[in-house]
Amino acid sequence: xxxxxxxxxxxxxxxxxxxxxxxxxxxxxxxxxxxxxxxxxxxxxxxxxxxxxxxxxxxxxxxxxxxxxxxxx
Numbered sequence: 844x845x846x847x848x849x850x851x852x853x854x855x856x857x858x859x860x861x862x863x864x865x866x867x868x869x870x871x872x873x874x875x876x877x878x879x880x881x882x883x884x885x886x887x888x889x890x891x892x893x894x895x896x897x898x899x900x901x902x903x904x905x906x907x908x909x910x911x912x913x914x915x916x
Contacts, residue, residue, distance in 0.1 A: 846872035846911055865915040872907050874900040 849871035853859040859867060880893035 846907065850911075850915075861915065865912070868911050868915060869908060872904060872911055874904045 846868050850864060850868040853864045853867045874897060877897055880890055880897050882888075883890045883893050
């Protein structure tokens with residue numbers, strides 16, 4: 844949902860050109876939870892939820908980032 848919202852806002856609200864719109868949309872589609880994992884590891888807390896979220900969102904981002912790039916180029 845976040846990449847779709849970023850794309851819509853970039854296109855309609857800010858009038859971004861094709862290259863800038865691609866950059867904004869791809870950045871919005873990047874995997875999540877890296878910061879949560881780093882902080883959990885730094886404070887020696889449980890990292891399993893942050894790790895699983897990070898791995899899952901990274902795997903999901905392969906498809907979504909490829910689709911975003913295909914649609915916007």
